[in-house]
Amino acid sequence: MEPVRATIERYVVLSDAEWEEVAACWQERIFQKGAVITATDQVEAWFSIVKEGVQRIYFEHDGVEACIGFAYGGSWSGVYDSFISQTPSRFVLQAVSHTVLFSIGYADLQRLYKQFPVMERFGRLLLEEVVVARATREVEQLTMGAQERYDRLMARSPHLLQLVPQKDIASYLGMSAETFSRLRARR
Amino acid sequence: MEPVRATIERYVVLSDAEWEEVAACWQERIFQKGAVITATDQVEAWFSIVKEGVQRIYFEHDGVEACIGFAYGGSWSGVYDSFISQTPSRFVLQAVSHTVLFSIGYADLQRLYKQFPVMERFGRLLLEEVVVARATREVEQLTMGAQERYDRLMARSPHLLQLVPQKDIASYLGMSAETFSRLRARR
DNA sequence: AATTGCACTTGACCTACATCAAGAAGCTTC
DNA sequence: GAAGCTTCTTGATGTAGGTCAAGTGCAATT
Numbered sequence: 001m002e003p004v005r006a007t008i009e010r011y012v013v014l015s016d017a018e019w020e021e022v023a024a025c026w027q028e029r030i031f032q033k034g035a036v037i038t039a040t041d042q043v044e045a046w047f048s049i050v051k052e053g054v055q056r057i058y059f060e061h062d063g064v065e066a067c068i069g070f071a072y073g074g075s076w077s078g079v080y081d082s083f084i085s086q087t088p089s090r091f092v093l094q095a096v097s098h099t100v101l102f103s104i105g106y107a108d109l110q111r112l113y114k115q116f117p118v119m120e121r122f123g124r125l126l127l128e129e130v131v132v133a134r135a136t137r138e139v140e141q142l143t144m145g146a147q148e149r150y151d152r153l154m155a156r157s158p159h160l161l162q163l164v165p166q167k168d169i170a171s172y173l174g175m176s177a178e179t180f181s182r183l184r185a186r187r
Numbered sequence: 188m189e190p191v192r193a194t195i196e197r198y199v200v201l202s203d204a205e206w207e208e209v210a211a212c213w214q215e216r217i218f219q220k221g222a223v224i225t226a227t228d229q230v231e232a233w234f235s236i237v238k239e240g241v242q243r244i245y246f247e248h249d250g251v252e253a254c255i256g257f258a259y260g261g262s263w264s265g266v267y268d269s270f271i272s273q274t275p276s277r278f279v280l281q282a283v284s285h286t287v288l289f290s291i292g293y294a295d296l297q298r299l300y301k302q303f304p305v306m307e308r309f310g311r312l313l314l315e316e317v318v319v320a321r322a323t324r325e326v327e328q329l330t331m332g333a334q335e336r337y338d339r340l341m342a343r344s345p346h347l348l349q350l351v352p353q354k355d356i357a358s359y360l361g362m363s364a365e366t367f368s369r370l371r372a373r374r
Numbered sequence: 375a376a377t378t379g380c381a382c383t384t385g386a387c388c389t390a391c392a393t394c395a396a397g398a399a400g401c402t403t404c
Numbered sequence: 405g406a407a408g409c410t411t412c413t414t415g416a417t418g419t420a421g422g423t424c425a426a427g428t429g430c431a432a433t434t
Contacts (some may be wrong), residue, residue, distance in 0.1 A: 179394080
């Protein structure tokens, strides 16, 4: 449960009384490597904080997977847009490695939002971060060629190469696995 | 001032007392057609609600403009990620037509967030909408070819063609003006 | 109403990256 | 530890859509 409090307190400070109420809403969920956590067309029921493991979020189109993000230790995880809108997910959330999540259900989170302004604030601040991150990603996808996108990711998150298969990183960068491989080979 | 209350109340309900305090923070800003509202490298100082006119938000790279969104009547406007993070904007916000905005400054909005949980809630709900919309856009850009993206926009927002130059729509759809023109010609 | 300047169109050509294919190198699993 | 996956590499070929260029049309400015 500590990762939950630590993650929330990256944004706001909770009193012990608040924390007690908040903590009661979370449950641990465990997934083995490769397991689908949330499937396409399923409404995302959980907002999660990652205790252990790496997950990827992707969608499928004409039999091709396009990865749009990863989640790992200390960060949040889930199909955020499906959770927010409570509509069927276009994405799949999958455990890349053995995964332990702390999760809170939609109704519980809404209740906490209503009950504690500080949680509403947490929700807003987290979303602000998401929005800024997605804007950065959008600019990068549009302005940079395959090579520059590769270089940038390697500079910013070289550890990713250890955590997830290259094909998923390639897809995340919006290029084929072959192109990714060739960029790596070039030195 | 009515558009402000109407827009906010699409998300939350304000008591008259709350509205009085909130209303006091906004000011009217007028821009003529073509004027730059927020320039690159400038920190976005305002969050705005559109009273009149159309704006586009774009960035420049190697002398090429890439349009990433539009704003018009009753919606919000501004360089959201720069405003949120209070860091220099990578984007330009420009008045496509004669524009009247109601705007609130960063400090004032932060104060309202602190003062009124209902405003915090408004902020969260608005961001949720942004996140869902950007996720949809991302999926469309990745899964669909130029023609399908064109068809989809024409089905969803045909009015856009009357409001902004085709080159901006083309750019918004992630294609050259020439490709856009050719897609229109085909019937 | 002539001038200037952008937006749009249309055609010819080009290129970054995808796709296809086939082999090599890691992993699981029994 | 051999069999069978899946991932990764490397080469050959294909293509959607970009870029360049040369008009055409229209609206604003004089």
